[in-house]
Amino acid sequence: MSTTLSFDTSADYCAAALVQDGTTIAAQSLAMSRGHAEALVPLVRELCASTGTDLSGVDLVAVTVGPGSFTGVRTGIAAARGFALATGAPAVGVSSLRAVAYSARQAGSPSVLVVLDTRRADFFAQLFDSDAEPCGDPAVLDAGAIQDLIRMNAPVVVGNAVARFRSEHVGPDMDEGMFASGLGVPDPADVALLAERILYTNRVASDTLSPLYLRAPEAKIPTGGGRLKF
Numbered sequence: 001m002s003t004t005l006s007f008d009t010s011a012d013y014c015a016a017a018l019v020q021d022g023t024t025i026a027a028q029s030l031a032m033s034r035g036h037a038e039a040l041v042p043l044v045r046e047l048c049a050s051t052g053t054d055l056s057g058v059d060l061v062a063v064t065v066g067p068g069s070f071t072g073v074r075t076g077i078a079a080a081r082g083f084a085l086a087t088g089a090p091a092v093g094v095s096s097l098r099a100v101a102y103s104a105r106q107a108g109s110p111s112v113l114v115v116l117d118t119r120r121a122d123f124f125a126q127l128f129d130s131d132a133e134p135c136g137d138p139a140v141l142d143a144g145a146i147q148d149l150i151r152m153n154a155p156v157v158v159g160n161a162v163a164r165f166r167s168e169h170v171g172p173d174m175d176e177g178m179f180a181s182g183l184g185v186p187d188p189a190d191v192a193l194l195a196e197r198i199l200y201t202n203r204v205a206s207d208t209l210s211p212l213y214l215r216a217p218e219a220k221i222p223t224g225g226g227r228l229k230f
Contacts, residue, residue, distance in 0.1 A: 001020055001021055002020065002021055002059045002060070002196075003018060003019070003020050003053065003057060003058050003059050003060075004018070004019045004020075004058070004059065004060040004061070004062055004192040004195065004196060005017075005018055005044065005055070005058045005060070005061050005062070005083060005192075006018075006019065006061075006062035006063065006188040006189070006191040006192035006195065007040060007043075007044070007062075007063055007064075007076060007079070007080075007191075008063070008064040008076065008096070008099070008185065008186040008187075008188050008191060009036040009040060009063075009064070009069075009072040009073070009075045009076040009079075010064045010065075010066050010067070010068030010069060010072050010073050010076060010096045011068050011069065011072065011096070011116075011117075011160060011185045012032065012069075012160075012185075013029050013030065013031055013032065013185055014029070014030045014032055014035075014036045014039045014043060015027070015028070015029035015030070015185075015186070015187075015188045016028060016029075016040065016043050016044055016047055016188055017047070017187075017188035017189045017191075017192060018047050018048070018051055019189055019192040019193070022193065022196075024189040024192075025051050025053075026047045026050055026051045027047075027188060027189055028043060028046065028047060029188075030043065034071070036071070036072050036075045037079075040075065040076075040079050041079070044083075055083075055086070055087060056086075056087055057087075058083070058087045058089050059089055060089050060090060060091075060092065060192075060195060060196060060199060061080050061083045061084045061087070061090070061091040061092070062080075062091075062092050062093075062094060062188075062191045062192045062194070062195030062196075063076045063077060063079070063080035063091065063092075063094070063191070063195075064076055064093070064094055064095070064096045064099060064186050064191055065077060065093035065094065065095060065096070065208070065209060065210065065211050065212050066095070066096055066212040066214070067095075067096060067097065067118075067124040067138065067212050067213060067214045067215075068096050068116065068124075070213065073211045073212075073213065074211065077093065077209050077211060080093070080209065081209065090199060091209060092195035092196075092198050092199050092208050093195075093208040093209040093210070094186075094191050094194045094195050094198065094208075095126075095138065095212055096116065096185075096186050096212070097114045097116060097124065097125075097126040097128075097138050097159075098114075098126075098128065098132055098134065098194060099186035099187065099190050099191050099194060100114045100116070100158055100159055100183060100184070100185065100186055101114050101126070101128035101132040101158070102132040102190045102193070102194055103183050103186075103187050103190050104156055104158045104180060104183045105130055105131060105132050109154070109155055109156040109178070110129065110130050111127060111128065111129055111130065111135065111153045111154070111155040111156070112127070112128045112129075112130070112132070112155055112156050112157075112158060113126075113127050113128075113146070113150065113155040113156070113157045113158070114126055114127075114128065114158055114159045115146060115157060115159040115161045115162055116159045116160055116161055117159075117160050117161040117164070118140060118161075118215075121142070121143075122140050122141060122142050122143075123140070123141055123142075123143070123146060123161050123165065124138065124139075124140060124161075124214060125138070125139060125140075125141045125145075125146055125149070125159075126138040126139065127149060127153060127155065132194070135153075138212065139214065140214050143165065143168070143169040146165065146169070147169060147174075150174060150178070151174075154175075154178065155178065156178055156179075156180050157178055157180065158180045158183040158184070159183070159184055160184035160185050162179050162180070162181070162184065163181075165179075166179050
């Protein structure tokens, strides 16, 4: 029996799951915009206690690596490294965009466009095929570029920025039916399944843990010294 511990701290949630042989045995999600570092370990402990799972018996640690909140992404990756060190299990990072696409793979379209919130006017976006395999690179795109992708590919559009995009940028030539609700953030159970696919197909682990920020940090080190400015 194989057990995967997976979690997501890249967005406005702290979510975790335990998956055994492809079946989710426990999962929980807490809404929060900050405080992931304080919430994650107690959440994992609670999941293990509720299922009688010994953390030392975990075979794989899976985590989202962004794009998303800078602090959340760093928290998740650091925790994954810590759990991997404590358990001896490999840790595998999964793109937040791909995890959302994986949740939408049965949405009935040959392509899926994931649109995630940047907390700015633009969007994190990436196009995937029906099996959540990338059709292009992840990018930060403005509304016009996303409209072009929609017109060229007629995808199902998912992600936590869909509601904002629909309200602000959907033109009369776009079918409202292509915008899916309820598929906004990574599901840790899907993160686990994708991590297993990555590990057992490519035989890689630690080199997948690089953060996927897609933009430079907002904090800048002053050239003449002094305090950081934001």
